[in-house]
Amino acid sequence: MRYAMAIDTKKCVGCSDCVVACQTENDVPIGYCRDWVVEVTDGTYPQLETEIRSERCNHCDNSPCVRCCPTGASHYAEGGIVLVTKNECIGCGACIQSCPYDARYTHPDGYVDKCTFCMHRVKKGMEPACVAVCPTKCMYFGDLDDPNSPVSKILKTRKFKVLAPEAGTKPNVYYLI
Amino acid sequence: MDSTLPVDAQKSALKKIIDDVARNIGINKKFHAWMGFLTLLLFVCLYAYYIQLRDGLGVAGIRDYVSWGMYIANFVFFVASSLIGMLITAVLGLSGVKWITPVARIAEIIAIGFAAVAGLVIVSDMGRPERLVYVFIYGRIQSPILWDVTVVTTYVLISLILLYLPLIPDLKILSRNPMLPKWLQKTYELLSINWKGTNEQYQLLHKAIKIMSVLIVPVALAIHTVTSWLFASTSRVGWDSTIFGPYFVTGAFVAGTAFLIIAMYFFRKNYKLHDYLTDFHFDKLGKLLVLVSLVYLYFNINEFLVPAYKLKAHDAVHLKALFSGHHAPMFWSVQLFGLLIPIVLMLFKKFRKPLPLMLISLFVVIGSWFKRYLIVVPTQEHPFLPIQNVPENFKLYQPTLIETAITVASFVLVLMIITVLSKAFPIITIWETAHEKGIHEPEKLSIDKAE
Numbered sequence: 010m011r012y013a014m015a016i017d018t019k020k021c022v023g024c025s026d027c028v029v030a031c032q033t034e035n036d037v038p039i040g041y042c043r044d045w046v047v048e049v050t051d052g053t054y055p056q057l058e059t060e061i062r063s064e065r066c067n068h069c070d071n072s073p074c075v076r077c078c079p080t081g082a083s084h085y086a087e088g089g090i091v092l093v094t095k096n097e098c099i100g101c102g103a104c105i106q107s108c109p110y111d112a113r114y115t116h117p118d119g120y121v122d123k124c125t126f127c128m129h130r131v132k133k134g135m136e137p138a139c140v141a142v143c144p145t146k147c148m149y150f151g152d153l154d155d156p157n158s159p160v161s162k163i164l165k166t167r168k169f170k171v172l173a174p175e176a177g178t179k180p181n182v183y184y185l186i
Numbered sequence: 187m188d189s190t191l192p193v194d195a196q197k198s199a200l201k202k203i204i205d206d207v208a209r210n211i212g213i214n215k216k217f218h219a220w221m222g223f224l225t226l227l228l229f230v231c232l233y234a235y236y237i238q239l240r241d242g243l244g245v246a247g248i249r250d251y252v253s254w255g256m257y258i259a260n261f262v263f264f265v266a267s268s269l270i271g272m273l274i275t276a277v278l279g280l281s282g283v284k285w286i287t288p289v290a291r292i293a294e295i296i297a298i299g300f301a302a303v304a305g306l307v308i309v310s311d312m313g314r315p316e317r318l319v320y321v322f323i324y325g326r327i328q329s330p331i332l333w334d335v336t337v338v339t340t341y342v343l344i345s346l347i348l349l350y351l352p353l354i355p356d357l358k359i360l361s362r363n364p365m366l367p368k369w370l371q372k373t374y375e376l377l378s379i380n381w382k383g384t385n386e387q388y389q390l391l392h393k394a395i396k397i398m399s400v401l402i403v404p405v406a407l408a409i410h411t412v413t414s415w416l417f418a419s420t421s422r423v424g425w426d427s428t429i430f431g432p433y434f435v436t437g438a439f440v441a442g443t444a445f446l447i448i449a450m451y452f453f454r455k456n457y458k459l460h461d462y463l464t465d466f467h468f469d470k471l472g473k474l475l476v477l478v479s480l481v482y483l484y485f486n487i488n489e490f491l492v493p494a495y496k497l498k499a500h501d502a503v504h505l506k507a508l509f510s511g512h513h514a515p516m517f518w519s520v521q522l523f524g525l526l527i528p529i530v531l532m533l534f535k536k537f538r539k540p541l542p543l544m545l546i547s548l549f550v551v552i553g554s555w556f557k558r559y560l561i562v563v564p565t566q567e568h569p570f571l572p573i574q575n576v577p578e579n580f581k582l583y584q585p586t587l588i589e590t591a592i593t594v595a596s597f598v599l600v601l602m603i604i605t606v607l608s609k610a611f612p613i614i615t616i617w618e619t620a621h622e623k624g625i626h627e628p629e630k631l632s633i634d635k636a637e
């Protein structure tokens with residue numbers, strides 16, 4: 010099983026509903042977020058292009074954060090999801106520095122926190138909160154090993170990219186372009 | 187060595203050394219005032235740490251973008267300053283440099299002070315300090331954090347041994363000294379573990395010191411190299427560099443030597459050691475500081491010129507912030523007043539006299555501290571994936587009062603350790619100084635005198 014997410018940058022309107030849904034679902038403390046929306050403008054006037062992306066932890070196959078964790082609190086869980094066991098985290102911050110995507114933050118309670126792909130929902134057969142709430146349905150979630158999962162199907166038909174491929178992290182969040 | 191010195195002359199020369207050194211051992215009014223001041227300051231600062239424990243790391247200025255702030259910069263500075271013990275005792279000692287005799291113990295005490303507190307500084311940056319023990323229980327060998335914990339602990343232990351071994355003959359010499367209180371004499375007797383001063387014992391002692399001096403070289407290099415790897419093993423701009431190891435190590439020698447000079451100046455003045463820590467020693471250390479500063483300058487040029495020549499997209503943002511952006515005033519002050527101007531000044535003999543050299547070293551130490559700040563903080567303001575339209579207050583890091591107070595506390599702790607160690611033990615090696623002056627068997631002579 011390999012969980013992955015695909016996000017359609019052509020459909021995303023940048024409403025930040027996914028951010029609010031995540032904060033509500035996961036009790037994220039005020040002022041912090043596990044996912045966030047980025048707008049990147051490229052080019053010079055009048056040839057401008059804007060890309061809107063909802064970003065989160067990429068649940069990389071080769072995670073620098075899991076590699077550098079001193080206690081093993083950061084680990085790969087079922088389906089390649091990268092998780093932090095909050096009771097084992099000492100809050101040293103090495104993983105925060107090693108992540109090229111800045112996906113992690115120090116929770117006010119001292120441990121490091123990040124996106125879990127809403128594992129508690131996925132286990133029950135539900136979609137992650139951000140995917141479920143998206144008003145333009147621009148997010149797809151599922152198992153890459155299952156050819157019929159929404160994410161496998163969409164990646165077969167559309168062009169996609171990953172963020173910072175040069176970091177060699179083998180991310181599992183795909184952006185449809 | 188003058189072997190023809192008559193026994194009486196030897197005795198009186200030895201008595202002078204012992205008196206000069208023993209005078210400073212024990213508690214006096216000055217010590218009370220100084221330690222009282224430090225303790226008061228420590229308690230005020232510990233209250234700040236209590237607030238951090240109660241409310242969490244959020245009370246420090248570290249946020250989403252900059253999550254390693256003043257604490258880590260201070261940690262790097264502490265590890266750096268502690269390397270002086272290795273430079274003096276091992277590198278210079280093993281290569282047979284003679285003038286380090288009166289300086290070595292001061293260097294070793296500084297090393298222990300900084301290395302021991304460096305461990306505490308890292309705890310102050312941990313979100314869950316009560317889980318420190320997990321590093322040992324669940325420790326993963328793949329993590330640079332674990333390497334750092336291992337080598338810092340090893341370094342403190344070897345430094346303690348290197349402080350203790352040369353102390354053994356001195357403790358024996360002083361264990362009958364009537365200038366010291368009875369309980370201290372007894373403690374010294376106990377700690378001198380049956381030292382008689384026989385040739386056999388001296389051979390063993392020299393051998394042990396040599397082994398430990400050789401051992402401490404790789405460990406000391408490791409502590410600062412591993413500290414640099416905490417940064418260099420990430421792919422962030424400004425940290426993603428292959429020369430970070432030697433760059434940090436040479437910077438450490440600069441900070442450590444400068445701190446040693448300052449400490450020597452105060453010991454010489456307050457402990458009245460003008461006959462032992464002479465202008466000659468300051469001159470030599472000044473030259474040493476020029477040497478290590480030049481090597482550090484070389485690494486600085488490497489570290490900044492090469493990426494600045496290429497100006498890769500990510501590096502450009504970072505380097506512009508350092509060279510002409512809002513970090514520029516600090517960056518150029520550090521390079522000028524902490525490195526370039528001191529190098530030029532110290533080339534002249536009159537600036538290597540104790541007082542001017544101490545003042546220059548003060549600038550170098552302050553420069554070194556801010557240099558660490560410039561290594562740690564600006565990089566984090568420029569993440570790997572730049573985000574547009576981020577509010578300024580997300581990015582800019584401003585150390586809070588509580589953070590500053592805890593950092594002050596760490597310095598207070600170092601000063602306390604240095605003060606206590608320098609008051610509890612002879613700060614100048616008696617036996618080595620005696621041997622160099624042609625006094626043989628100082629143990630026997632000093633005990634004869636007491637009887």
